[in-house]
Amino acid sequence: MEAEELLYELQTCGLSISFGEAVDLSKDGDYTDGLMAEHLRKLLQLGKLSDPCLDVLRNFSLLSASGVLKNAFKNWLKLPSLNDVNYLAKYGFIHDDKENRKISLHPLVREIVAMETLPSVSNCHTLLDSLHCICLVHGLEAKRPQYVIDSLISITENILADIQEDYLLFLQDMFPYLEKYLVTYYLPKLAERIEYVMKQDTHSYCDRALLLDYKAELFLIKNDYKNALKKRLKAVSILEPYHTEDADQRTANLLSNLYNNLSNTYLLMKKTKEAAEMLHTALTIRQEYVHLGLAESHDMLQQLLNLTNMLILSKNTDIAKQVLASYENLVLEHEGTQTLDNGVCQMMYGAIALSEGNAKEAELHLLSAENIISEVMGTNNDYAKTVYLYLNNLYSRWQKQEQALAYKNKYLECSHQR
Known part of the structure; x- marks a missing residue:
């Protein structure tokens, strides 16, 4: 565009040249994220928000850009109500997906909030303590662990570790939680981060x-x-x-x-x-x-499960059932029925019944395991895959070819997805 054409366009769009109005120009493709961020920073005016609203945004900027369940966020921050969250959603700071009961921050808004509020271990300790507690009880309080997993990883990647001792403990207890829910892709990076933090401080x-x-x-x-x-x-x-x-x-x-x-x-x-x-x-x-x-402790459960495995391998199924009953009692007393630990317990009962040739009892426990594991973990994981394999084995031996084929296909589909 020639200078005369540009001047004409500016005059016809209502710009008052005589009053010295400033004009920002950018070429197509040159409107950078940095410039966008500067505009958003001015628009958001974080300094005019109340301290509780700023605290909500500060903590929220640590979580995954994909969002989190609204009630889970309220519980993790121990908020007395969702008033501040709703206020921020009303004025566009937070996106409120009412259909899925999720809230999220636009990536650029998230970046600006993080730069302006500097979320750290010390000023986000309530959020960290809540998620740390979930790790310690191995997911007892989380019916949909993927949101917790995404949040843990996002916090690890973005928080300022101003209290090294607390941050190290958080990372250490996060490792077995991710391991339990088969998040193996992130474990090497987490181990590296733990080692790095240990080098920075006494251990x-x-x-x-x-x-x-x-x-x-x-x-x-x-x-x-x-x-x-x-x-x-x-x-x-x-x-x-x-x-x-x-x-x-x-x-x-x-x-x-x-x-x-x-x-x-x-x-x-x-x-x-x-x-x-x-x-x-x-x-x-x-x-x-x-x-x-x-x-x-929960570690006792893991040891009881290992003992059950060994007893099954050595064909001491009667003693295996006694040990598994102790495991089941602890799970039901402290966790409840619809938990991953109980799903694994039902799978073990099914495996024992299958080894003893008790088809009806095996079917009862394995179908229960399938129901629990699919609800807690979904179907694309090794727990579900193992249950499908057992059920395919069961129905093949029981001469129920239609059901056997169905579970064979589920097993293959799960294998291909992974």
């Missing part, structure tokens, strides 16, 4: 042993059992000198877990004798420190 012998255990888990994911075993043996060697009468709860619990994980590693290597010895040591330590509350 304990428990921190060192735990990091080795997590690195061992990464080797197991790659089926590298030999290196996984080396890491876990080294982790145990770090903690054993502190295996004393006055050991604290964290040391005792971690040492028991390490022996349990050693048992898993030996079992994968088909060394059943060593696996049984390590599991026995894990349970013995838990009994040794029962006064510290170790028998009531």
Whole structure:
């Protein structure tokens, strides 16, 4: 466009040249995100918002751009009401998807809020504490774990770690939560971040042993059992000198877990004798420190499940059912029926019944497992895949070819999706 043409267009669009009005010009394709961000910053005028509204935005900027359930956000921030959230939605700060009961921030708005409010461990501690608690109870409070998973990862990537000790503990307890819900793609990055934080600040012998255990888990994911075993043996060697009468709860619990994980590693290597010895040591330590509350922890559930697996492999199904009954009682008492742990429990009952040739009982438990796992986790995961395999096996042996084919197709579909 020539200068004369530009001047004519400016005059005809109502610009008052004589009063010296400023004009911003940009070429097509040159209207950068930076310029857009500057316009949004002026438009949003965050400084004019109340402190509670700013706190909502500060915390929200840490969460995934895909959004979060509205009521979950209220609970995580322990808000007395949704008034501030609704106010921010009314004036365009927050997008309120009423149909799906979700709220979200536009990526650019999210970026500006983060730059202006600087979300950190100290000023977002309520949000972190809530999600940390969910990790510690292994998802008990989360019926739709994907929102929690997305939020945990987003926080890890975006928060300012101004309190290193709290941030490290948050990351450490996040690892088994993601592992339980099969978020294996992020575990290597999480382990690297844990190691980086440990290098920035002082850390304990428990921190060192735990990091080795997590690195061992990464080797197991790659089926590298030999290196996984080396890491876990080294982790145990770090903690054993502190295996004393006055050991604290964290040391005792971690040492028991390490022996349990050693048992898993030996079992994968088909060394059943060593696996049984390590599991026995894990349970013995838990009994040794029962006064510290170790028998009531979620880790006890994992050890009972491992013991059940070993008993099934050794064909001691009667004892396996007794151990599994203890596991089930703990799950139902502390978690409820529609939880992943109960879904796994029903799957184990079904596997035992199938091994005993009890088709009707196996079907009852396996269908229950399918229902629970699909509700909690969806169908695209290894838990569902295992249930489909058992049901295909069951119906094939029971000469119900139509049902067998249906579950074979479900299994194959799940395998292709992964």
